[in-house]
Amino acid sequence: MTTVALKPATMAQALTRALRDAMAADPSVHVMGEDVGTLGGVFRITDGLAEEFGDDRCTDTPLAEAGILGTAVGMAMYGLRPVVEMQFDAFAYPAFEQLISHVSRMRNRTRGAMPLPLTIRIPYGGGIGGVEHHSDSSEAYYMATPGLHVVTPATVADAYGLLRAAIASDDPVVFLEPKRLYWSKDSWNPEEPDTVEPIGRAVVRRRGSSATLITYGPSVPVCLEAAEAAREEGWDLEVVDLRSLVPFDDETVTASVRRTGRAVVVHESTGFGGPGGEIAARVTERCFHHLEAPVLRIAGFDIPYPAPMLERHHLPGVDRILDAVGRLQWEVGGR
Amino acid sequence: MTVMEQRGAYRPTPPPAWQPRTDPAPLLPDALPYRVLGTEAAAEADPELLRRLYAQLVRGRRYNVQATALTKQGRLAVYPASTGQEACQVAAALVLEERDWLFPSYRDTLAVIARGVDPVETLTLLRGDWHTGYDPHAHRVAPLSTPLATQLPHAVGLAHAARLKGDDVVALAMIGDGGTSEGDFHEAMNFAAVWQAPVVFLVQNNGFAISVPLAKQTAAPSLAHKAVGYGMPGRLVDGNDAAAVHQVLAEAVRRAREGGGPTLVEAVTYRIDAHTNADDATRYRVDAEVEAWRAHDPILLLERELTERELLDEQGKKAAHEDAEAMAADLRARMNQDPELGTKDLFAHVYARPTTQLLEQEAQLQAELDAETAGPEGAGR
Ligand SMILES: Cc1ncc(C[n+]2csc(CCOP(=O)(O)OP(=O)(O)O)c2C)c(N)n1
Numbered sequence: 001m002t003t004v005a006l007k008p009a010t011m012a013q014a015l016t017r018a019l020r021d022a023m024a025a026d027p028s029v030h031v032m033g034e035d036v037g038t039l040g041g042v043f044r045i046t047d048g049l050a051e052e053f054g055d056d057r058c059t060d061t062p063l064a065e066a067g068i069l070g071t072a073v074g075m076a077m078y079g080l081r082p083v084v085e086m087q088f089d090a091f092a093y094p095a096f097e098q099l100i101s102h103v104s105r106m107r108n109r110t111r112g113a114m115p116l117p118l119t120i121r122i123p124y125g126g127g128i129g130g131v132e133h134h135s136d137s138s139e140a141y142y143m144a145t146p147g148l149h150v151v152t153p154a155t156v157a158d159a160y161g162l163l164r165a166a167i168a169s170d171d172p173v174v175f176l177e178p179k180r181l182y183w184s185k186d187s188w189n190p191e192e193p194d195t196v197e198p199i200g201r202a203v204v205r206r207r208g209s210s211a212t213l214i215t216y217g218p219s220v221p222v223c224l225e226a227a228e229a230a231r232e233e234g235w236d237l238e239v240v241d242l243r244s245l246v247p248f249d250d251e252t253v254t255a256s257v258r259r260t261g262r263a264v265v266v267h268e269s270t271g272f273g274g275p276g277g278e279i280a281a282r283v284t285e286r287c288f289h290h291l292e293a294p295v296l297r298i299a300g301f302d303i304p305y306p307a308p309m310l311e312r313h314h315l316p317g318v319d320r321i322l323d324a325v326g327r328l329q330w331e332v333g334g335r
Numbered sequence: 336m337t338v339m340e341q342r343g344a345y346r347p348t349p350p351p352a353w354q355p356r357t358d359p360a361p362l363l364p365d366a367l368p369y370r371v372l373g374t375e376a377a378a379e380a381d382p383e384l385l386r387r388l389y390a391q392l393v394r395g396r397r398y399n400v401q402a403t404a405l406t407k408q409g410r411l412a413v414y415p416a417s418t419g420q421e422a423c424q425v426a427a428a429l430v431l432e433e434r435d436w437l438f439p440s441y442r443d444t445l446a447v448i449a450r451g452v453d454p455v456e457t458l459t460l461l462r463g464d465w466h467t468g469y470d471p472h473a474h475r476v477a478p479l480s481t482p483l484a485t486q487l488p489h490a491v492g493l494a495h496a497a498r499l500k501g502d503d504v505v506a507l508a509m510i511g512d513g514g515t516s517e518g519d520f521h522e523a524m525n526f527a528a529v530w531q532a533p534v535v536f537l538v539q540n541n542g543f544a545i546s547v548p549l550a551k552q553t554a555a556p557s558l559a560h561k562a563v564g565y566g567m568p569g570r571l572v573d574g575n576d577a578a579a580v581h582q583v584l585a586e587a588v589r590r591a592r593e594g595g596g597p598t599l600v601e602a603v604t605y606r607i608d609a610h611t612n613a614d615d616a617t618r619y620r621v622d623a624e625v626e627a628w629r630a631h632d633p634i635l636l637l638e639r640e641l642t643e644r645e646l647l648d649e650q651g652k653k654a655a656h657e658d659a660e661a662m663a664a665d666l667r668a669r670m671n672q673d674p675e676l677g678t679k680d681l682f683a684h685v686y687a688r689p690t691t692q693l694l695e696q697e698a699q700l701q702a703e704l705d706a707e708t709a710g711p712e713g714a715g716r
Contacts, residue, residue, distance in 0.1 A: 030499075056499050062529055067488050067522030074492025077477070078500070082492075097519070101482045102489070109466035109478055112684040147685055170687040200690070247690035 006187040011159045015045045015121075015177065017190055018163035019083065023053050029167055030075065032059040033068055033085030033121075042087055043123055043182055065095035069120065073102055076116040083167055089124040090133035096141070103172045104147030119166045119173050124152075125218045125268050126300075127180035127315055129308040136305055137269035139217075142174045143245050143278070149199055150245040152176040154220035156186035158243060161197035169199060178218035202249035204256060208238035211262035211325055214253055214279055216242040219266045219316060226321040235325055245275060253279070254286045261292040262328045266316050271299030293329040357566045363559060365571040368603045371578035372640045380578045382646045388425055388577040389641060390655045392634050395421040395445040397659035398454065399608070401666050402444070402461075406612040410670045412463040415442045419607035422577035422633035423539045425449050427507055430584040438477045438490040438508040442539075446509060450474050454662065455669045464674045483514040487523030487536065494532045494591075505591045507535045507584070513544020515558055524599065528565040533591035535584060536599045539574060541606035546619040562599035574604030575633040578640070605631075678704065 037060035040047030049058035072082035086092035126135035166173035227237040265276040276297035428449030459468020467478040480486035490508035497504035562569025587598035605628035609616035641647035
């Protein structure tokens with residue numbers, strides 16, 4: 001076994017590398033979107049791809065999201081594997097009609113005869129001081145649409161592995177990129193990237209015994225930080241990173257909560273009608289007799305994403321998470 | 336000096352680098368809908384093609400009548416007839432080579448059957464059985480699209496992909512007049528023109544979007560005009576003249592195949608029947624208008640031409656009608672059988688591999704069905 005040199009790498013670099021490797025491995029992979037060619041995307045995720053693979057493989061499209069996704073559908077019908085970039089979360093909305101009426105259900109409406117292998121990359125979430133329409137957490141809309149896979153990485157290694165898996169998937173995948181983690185660094189070997197993770201498996205990021213924090217994407221590092229801080233309070237928190245919202249890994253989540261008996265769901269998206277409601281219900285249905293307390297949710301407020309100068313009050317932070325853990329009726333179970 | 340005066344004095348001229356990207360002059364060649372039948376151009380039309388068009392028109396008309404009858408018998412949930420528009424439908428199908436693709440909307444069932452898809456499978460969606468009854472790859476016909484204009488960008492993407500792969504495949508996408516107001520129409524036209532994709536857009540302007548007349552849909556002089564702004568040719572054709580529609584589409588297909596890019600064709604026609612069997616057309620139009628269009632019936636126009644040129648005799652007509660009758664009888668017989676519905680299909684085609692959640696739900700439904708079959712005792716209550 002060779003020892004590999006681990007170097008610090010950013011999530012953005014891992015995503016670029018995943019696109020590059022996927023394009024090199026399979027000539028049917030095409031990258032398309034606004035400014036993805038010469039500029040390399042506004043976040044530079046497609047940097048160098050047009051140069052290496054040509055304009056036909058990495059294409060600057062006209063500025064029209066429904067057109068981008070709609071033409072990608074036709075390309076997938078003809079055997080290509082388009083990887084579409086939506087420039088920002090809130091600018092994917094013009095493409096919703098295509099996404100919901102066609103992308104998500106083409107396999108279903110043709111009785112399996114016409115699957116659509118396409119990946120829709122969307123930088124999402126807040127925390128980067130973006131102005132209006134640049135910080136939405138839109139995952140609940142995608143989760144509510146049968147036929148779509150919805151994944152979101154929280155680590156550099158997962159960014160690479162999940163994106164490769166998404167592009168290889170024979171089903172459409174909404175690939176949500178937590179934009180505030182683009183520049184987060186991990187030790188990673190860019191020469192021999194990790195094997196591709198299968199879509200649909202959650203991972204326990206931190207073992208613990210007092211309670212489980214169930215989270216994903218941009219909130220994973222926040223929960224890990226909260227778990228460290230919780231040690232001072234005498235709580236040993238487990239952190240589950242879902243990685244894939246659809247399909248949902250009931251097994252990993254359920255096993256964790258049965259062990260700890262307490263759970264808090266943490267995400268940036270709104271609480272009302274948000275992903276946490278679904279997750280809390282699933283956990284309650286499966287773990288009711290193991291639970292020492294109700295499943296709590298720590299989410300963004302039920303407001304349109306706030307102005308950047310106020311966003312720190314909106315985003316779930318360590319204190320809010322610890323407060324929730326504190327409310328888990330410790331007197332019942334004893335501490 | 337006031338601002339207004341300043342404005343008057345300032346005459347901006349584009350910097351010398353500016354020039355139109357394409358020569359706008361040839362983009363809109365027709366002042367009036369182009370016609371072949373009853374004109375000198377008809378003499379040049381291939382008699383064999385005219386006969387094929389005729390046979391398909393007669394078949395198409397019979398199909399419209401039969402399918403409408405099936406709605407009355409409850410065998411079809413709904414049927415949007417294309418009576419009066421058969422020429423557009425048939426020409427759209429006949430103009431394509433086998434390797435080409437057709438992107439139909441819900442009204443384009445005749446184009447789909449003329450392309451060779453089984454008439455019963457074509458009606459699968461409309462009978463309320465599984466959404467798309469046919470395998471789109473088998474005849475290179477996309478599923479009938481219900482959301483308006485959304486199939487147009489698919490056609491563009493497919494044609495673009497084919498060209499990237501080096502295949503000389505053309506996609507023909509069909510849409511109604513109302514659908515041209517949708518954003519996806521604009522986006523598809525623009526992508527097609529920018530990419531020079533081998534696509535032909537066929538707008539069947541049948542006068543109405545359900546009840547809304549064209550004048551309330553657009554202020555454009557014609558729908559063909561819309562092509563100009565995108566930098567592609569727009570053609571205006573008499574949609575009831577099968578020979579003209581075929582000729583204009585054939586030119587557009589040839590251009591696309593040779594790398595000349597997309598064309599927008601507006602076929603001016605009329606919807607003789609109501610929007611669907613569920614619609615009451617007397618609420619928004621008068622009989623006199625319908626009667627005027629009946630006199631311009633696509634089958635009559637072609638029959639007159641063929642008869643005058645002695646390309647069709649009574650026997651030929653009879654043969655066409657007998658063929659149509661046989662198709663209708665077969666359609667009736669097969670549509671009168673109850674379709675076999677499989678509940679497994681509910682879960683089988685959502686993802687390549689069903690999720691655990693779907694497998695659980697499938698088991699739940701199976702248990703419910705088992706309990707139903709077993710009856711009250713079997714349920715074990
Ligand atoms: C996006 C969308 N909006 C509304 C409808 C409902 N609808 C069905 S058919 C129709 C009228 C369409 O008219 P037109 O495009 O002229 O086609 P035609 O029915 O005349 O063939 C409407 C509004 C729809 N199918 N899709």
